[in-house]
Each structure stands twice: as structure tokens, then as C-alpha cells.
Amino acid sequence: MTWYLVNGDVYMEHRFLKKTLKLEEGRIFVLPPDTRPEEGAHIYNAAGKKIVPGFIDVHTHGAVGVDVNAATAEDYEKICRFAAGNGTTSWLCSVLTDTKEQTCRCIDEFKKHQQMEQKGANLLGIHLEGPFLSSEYKGAMPEYLLQKANLPLLKEYQQRAEGAIRYITVSPEVEGIPDMIPEIRKLGITVAIGHSGADYETSWDAIRKGAQSCTHTFNAMKLLHQHFPAIMGAALESDIYCEAICDGRHLHPGTVRLLLKVKGLDRVVAITDSIMAAGLPDGKYKLGVNDVVVEDGDAKLAENGVRAGSTLTQNVALKNLLKFTGKSLEEILPLLTENPANLIKIADHKGFIADGMDADLVVLDPDFEVFDTFVGGRKVTSEDSNI
Structure with a gap:
């Protein structure tokens, strides 16, 4: 046609x-x-x-009643259709730290989805959020499933996924991670750092060895102190990309403006980090193995009130960014289009007109x-x- x-x-x-x-x-x-x-x-x-170019979401855990960690191939398509209605034409399914068995199941269902007739957004690949993460800043990650660096396991996942794992979040201070980063990149995976209390030097070591992004910047990480810049200082000072959840809850509008001023419009990636509650009313939901309660659109862990993902969609993120920053549509669009395309190395065919x-x-x-x-x-x- x-x-x-x-x-x-x-x-x-x-x-x-x-x-x-x-x-x-x-x-x-x-x-x-x-x-x-x-x-x-x-x-x-x-x-x-x-x-405008279709929006690209490199970090989402679900929507419309579907949790990525429990999704079937048919469930993935539900998210694809919902996403397309909100302007997202490409996305990565973010698998929360889980058991090996469940992670492999997520990979298998992704592969099944790739064989289906698809009517919504492109499900481009997989984002692994863990399991090589810090327990101190675990957020919604189950602590007993966190691991030190394990390259054979990641190789096994990537082989099973037939190369479809495009993006992974790791914590620089986890044993073996900085030295593992070049090997992760050889697998065709873009590396982000986050869920971390890493010091400045360790964070820079990870960046110099090939980390290219910072996961949901400012959230679930040690913040900047004038004497101890930590992972936050390294993320802001370096040229890596910074993810941002622009729902007005995870980041104050002033923080969004600060991030854009420091990083520039070409180094910020607008993500949703949405969970299965996106597109649905307040209530009780799941995020991986976690119970989550959503009140007034705000998702938090039932056990301790820690924020757990969002109910954001990218069309809302666009309008929030315009409102928060006062910048023009022309200036803001790259955060949802070309920047994520450049980050996960698909800019040769997506992210631009x-x-x-x-x-x-x-x-x-x-x-x-x-x-x-x-x-x-x-x-x-x-x-x-x-x-």
C-alpha cells in the first residue's frame, strides 16, 4: 500500500x-x-x-495489564498496539531482574512475538534491567536475585535471544562489572549504568570501558555531593546519554531543566519506565515479582512505598517536556526520536524523517x-x- x-x-x-x-x-x-x-x-x-518521527521507548516494563516479566507473545502485542496509539512506534521490553528460568521464558515469548502478525509498534528487542545490580540501590529489584558479573550467563541469554538483547543496565560497583563492559559490547549490547551507589572513580571506569547511558537518571542512584560526585557526577560530566522519566513525579521540572542544560538536547533520552498499570485506573498491580499499588497514577511498592516504575506514556512525556522547559517542539522532539535511536544504534533506519x-x-x-x-x-x- x-x-x-x-x-x-x-x-x-x-x-x-x-x-x-x-x-x-x-x-x-x-x-x-x-x-x-x-x-x-x-x-x-x-x-x-x-x-514527526515515531517515538522510541527504550525502557518500559509493561502497560494495559501486561507485565513484561509475565507476558506471553500475545501480551507483547497488546503493549505494541497500546504504544502505537500514544505515538510510540518502536520499543524495547524491559525485563526486571528475575530467575534464570523466567528470564529465558521472557526471551522465548519475545521470539514468538517476532513471528506474529504485528499491528502496533515495533518491538525491537530486549532491555535487561539487571541482574548485575547493587543491592543498596536495588529499587524494585528482588535482592536475592542480584548477581555479581556473570558473562557466561549473559552470553547464554544473548544466544537464546538470537542477538535481540540490545540494552542492559548494570551497576559499576558490582564485582567484575567494569572489566565485563567491553565484552558486553562485543555481544552487540549497549550498556547503561544505574541502580548504583558507585563512587566517581568507579563510575568513570565503567564509562571509559564503554558504558554509554545512565538509567533513569537521578532515580535509584547515589546523588551528587560537592566532595563525592559519585555516579551522578560522572553521568552529568561525561558525554553518555541520560534517561529521564518526565512524569513530574520522578523528576521535578527544575531537575529536568537542569539535566537538559548540563547534558544538552542531544544527550537526554525520554523514557516511560512504565509498568502494567499504564493506561489503566489506580489499583493493585505487579512489577516482576513485586506487588505494586498505584494511587493517583503514582506506582509504589506495596511493602515499603518505594516508587516502582511509572504509568507514563510518551505522548504525555512530550507534553510534559514542553511544559516543564518552555522549549519548542523542534528542540524537544530529539529526546523521543533521534536520541534513543542513536543510543541503541538504529539511527540508520529509525528516529529521523x-x-x-x-x-x-x-x-x-x-x-x-x-x-x-x-x-x-x-x-x-x-x-x-x-x-
């Missing part, structure tokens, strides 16, 4: 231009605005709207609400995104 998107303002090279977009065989072709569509093609009139790129697009109305979504050149219908 061939689409022509006409009359819209198209986001290219950090500005909006009048262009016609042809979507054919899952790819984008950028044409002059006065291009006449081919006979028989589907025409989408985007007058008064903005066409240009000739030959994957036809993953979001149409925004004048209020920055998601009006329509295209995934792989296919318009996602309301039936597709309904759960």
Missing part, C-alpha cells in the same frame, strides 16, 4: 518544512510539496498538523496530541490500537 502525506509540516533536520511524504514498502520518500500523488495511492491530508528511513511517523495536532500513527508505512487504526 502506498500513502502520500500531503499539506503537513514535516520535521526534518530539527525544523519543520513543507514536504510531501511518500510511504512505500515500509520506507519514506521525501518529495517536493507540490508533488502530484500517483493514481490509486492513498492520500492523507495533514493540513494544519505536524508530521529522510529518504529511505523506516516509515514510522506520528501526526500531531495543534495541541501536540497524537492524531494518527504510521508504523512501517501502515496507518494504525483505532481498532488496531484498542485493547
